[in-house]
Amino acid sequence: xxxxxxxxxxxxxxxxxxxxxLRDVSLKVYPGEVVAIIGANGAGKSTTLxxxxxxxxxxxxxxxxxxxxxxxxxxxxxxxxxxxxxxxxRRIFPRLTVEENLILGxxxxxxxxxxxxxIKHVYELFPVLGERxxxxxxxxxxxxxxxxxxxxxxxxxxxxxxxxxxxxxxxxIIIHQIFDIIADINKNDGTTILLVEQNANLALKAxxxxxxxxxxxxxxxxxxxxxxxxxxxxKAYLGE
Amino acid sequence: MHPDRFxxxxxxxxxxxxxxxxxxxxxxxxxxKLFRVHSLVLRIRKNYYDHQNVKKDNMDYFIQQLINGITLxxxxxxxxxxxxxxxxxxxxxxxxxxxxxxxxxxxxVIFLSFFTGLGYMETYPVVCLTAxxxxxxxxxxxxxxxxxxxxxxxLRKESRLAALLSALGMxxxxxxxxxxxxxxxxxxxxxxxxxxGMHFGMVTVSYLQVLILVLTGVLLVALNFLVxxxxxxxxxxxxxxxxxxxxxxxxxxxxxxxxxxxxxxGLAAAAGIMVGLYYGSVRYDMGFIPGIKAFSAAVLGGIGNxxxxxxxxxxxxxxEVFGAGYISGEYKDVFAFIILISVLYFKPxxxxxxxxxxxxx
Numbered sequence: 001x002x003x004x005x006x007x008x009x010x011x012x013x014x015x016x017x018x019x020x021x022l023r024d025v026s027l028k029v030y031p032g033e034v035v036a037i038i039g040a041n042g043a044g045k046s047t048t049l050x051x052x053x054x055x056x057x058x059x060x061x062x063x064x065x066x067x068x069x070x071x072x073x074x075x076x077x078x079x080x081x082x083x084x085x086x087x088x089x090r091r092i093f094p095r096l097t098v099e100e101n102l103i104l105g106x107x108x109x110x111x112x113x114x115x116x117x118x119i120k121h122v123y124e125l126f127p128v129l130g131e132r133x134x135x136x137x138x139x140x141x142x143x144x145x146x147x148x149x150x151x152x153x154x155x156x157x158x159x160x161x162x163x164x165x166x167x168x169x170x171x172x173i174i175i176h177q178i179f180d181i182i183a184d185i186n187k188n189d190g191t192t193i194l195l196v197e198q199n200a201n202l203a204l205k206a207x208x209x210x211x212x213x214x215x216x217x218x219x220x221x222x223x224x225x226x227x228x229x230x231x232x233x234x235k236a237y238l239g240e
Numbered sequence: 241m242h243p244d245r246f247x248x249x250x251x252x253x254x255x256x257x258x259x260x261x262x263x264x265x266x267x268x269x270x271x272x273k274l275f276r277v278h279s280l281v282l283r284i285r286k287n288y289y290d291h292q293n294v295k296k297d298n299m300d301y302f303i304q305q306l307i308n309g310i311t312l313x314x315x316x317x318x319x320x321x322x323x324x325x326x327x328x329x330x331x332x333x334x335x336x337x338x339x340x341x342x343x344x345x346x347x348x349v350i351f352l353s354f355f356t357g358l359g360y361m362e363t364y365p366v367v368c369l370t371a372x373x374x375x376x377x378x379x380x381x382x383x384x385x386x387x388x389x390x391x392x393x394x395l396r397k398e399s400r401l402a403a404l405l406s407a408l409g410m411x412x413x414x415x416x417x418x419x420x421x422x423x424x425x426x427x428x429x430x431x432x433x434x435x436x437g438m439h440f441g442m443v444t445v446s447y448l449q450v451l452i453l454v455l456t457g458v459l460l461v462a463l464n465f466l467v468x469x470x471x472x473x474x475x476x477x478x479x480x481x482x483x484x485x486x487x488x489x490x491x492x493x494x495x496x497x498x499x500x501x502x503x504x505x506g507l508a509a510a511a512g513i514m515v516g517l518y519y520g521s522v523r524y525d526m527g528f529i530p531g532i533k534a535f536s537a538a539v540l541g542g543i544g545n546x547x548x549x550x551x552x553x554x555x556x557x558x559x560e561v562f563g564a565g566y567i568s569g570e571y572k573d574v575f576a577f578i579i580l581i582s583v584l585y586f587k588p589x590x591x592x593x594x595x596x597x598x599x600x601x
Contacts, residue, residue, distance in 0.1 A: 053488060075487040075488065076486075076490050076492040078490075084489075087485065104475060104491070107489050107490050152489065156489060
């Protein structure tokens with residue numbers, strides 16, 4: 001772990017109109033980490049990720065990526081810099097084929113060979129996608145769509161991968177499969193991961209560090225293990 | 241000239257000028273002025289058949305109408321694509337789209353007259369045609385990009401009604417711009433282009449129709465290739481489906497929207513030249529009626545659906561030609577609108593809307 005955070009939020013205030021979604025949120029992600037943000041529904045987790053990606057503009061505060069402020073940068077210019085998000089609900093392009101979805105992940109890239117190689121790599125990670133490469137994204141099951149969404153994100157060659165609720169609506173066995181792959185991506189490719197989850201148990205087991213977000217504010221920050229054994233967390237988020 | 245060719249002259253009460261005479265066109269315009277009925281201009285139709293006496297139940301007549309219908313339908317399809325693609329990407333009915341068609345017709349007449357005047361049209365017909373079409377399409381593409389930036393982009397976050405009204409305003413603005421710069425009278429296309437045709441019994445396919453059909457076919461195939469086989473086309477379809485997600489995979493929706501407008505206007509411009517060649521002249525307000533008909537075609541095919549727009553265009557063209565041929569020529573504009581109203585009333589999603597989603601933008 002180096003000293004310089006690869007991604008840093010400094011005093012972010014954000015909102016949709018009069019609704020304040022984030023209040024003074026600051027967090028740091030170091031290269032190679034898996035950081036989890038846990039919190040209840042509506043705590044501002046997705047807004048945090050959308051603010052990082054420039055889809056939501058913060059009212060105050062600044063997002064730094066590799067030491068540079070990126071708040072003013074258009075969202076479409078961030079993936080080429082290595083910042084990519086798998087948004088909540090997966091947002092597969094439903095009327096494009098699996099393969100087209102993956103190709104679009106590499107939209108900004110010109111290295112034809114590299115793209116083909118990476119598509120192959122995604123099919124190795126998720127063999128089911130290879131079997132369904134000519135099928136429309138909208139015809140896939142929830143789990144397959146999540147795999148496709150992650151695969152599509154990998155096609156952008158991310159340095160930092162933001163994952164929004166990858167477990168949402170999936171069967172436990174699929175969830176485990178997906179979290180194994182996420183761990184692989186972190187370990188094998190060295191991709192930094194910022195994970196947002198309602199499923200605190202799952203997220204904290206996968207993560208090295210964690211933040212707790214409550215009604216738009218960071219209330220707790222600690223090592224993932226420590227949070228997992230924190231009695232308050234266990235009570236509030238782990239149903240004990 | 242074919243021996244059975246003759247001309248019928250009728251007064252067009254629609255205030256539309258459609259010159260279609262090899263020579264003497266200007267004389268007739270002057271005649272119109274002489275009678276001081278400059279908005280009630282003589283309409284000249286080149287017919288191989290006398291409408292009063294033709295046997296409409298014979299097969300030749302049917303096939304002739306079929307060919308005319310496909311020709312006109314292809315032109316409507318080219319215009320309809322612009323409506324449907326823009327709708328697919330930003331959910332806006334671009335009412336100014338007909339003006340790109342008109343502008344294309346004008347750029348075409350300017351360059352084709354220029355080339356004809358220099359005599360290049362005889363020596364290098366292919367080069368001149370390609371250049372004229374290319375220049376008209378490029379001009380309209382840039383015009384459309386400009387229109388989008390000025391009239392629609394600032395309203396993208398506002399209600400859809402705001403952009404719709406802006407489109408109507410743009411339409412009036414562009415149409416009047418054409419009138420002020422090019423005049424209120426129609427401009428004749430060089431008359432010596434593409435005379436004659438092929439005869440199969442009583443059926444005639446003019447060389448001009450062949451040119452229009454081939455060119456329309458090439459453009460439609462090219463568009464299909466672009467939208468369904470290239471990365472840009474993929475990005476265009478993705479933007480139509482989910483703009484936020486597109487941005488998250490580095491697709492700039494502004495660029496895609498500009499591209500969509502450019503392609504749609506380019507196709508409309510090509511259609512403008514075709515209509516100019518087909519009817520012999522262009523006029524500043526020529527975009528209005530074909531624009532609404534092409535819009536009807538897009539709705540009929542299922543707005544947002546590319547294949548639907550092509551099919552819808554062909555159907556509208558056919559219905560118009562057959563309706564004019566078998567029912568009444570006076571009511572030819574009415575048929576398209578009967579279809580529009582019927583589709584909106586009975587099946588607003590159109591024939592290819594919603595269910596067949598493969599070919600949506």
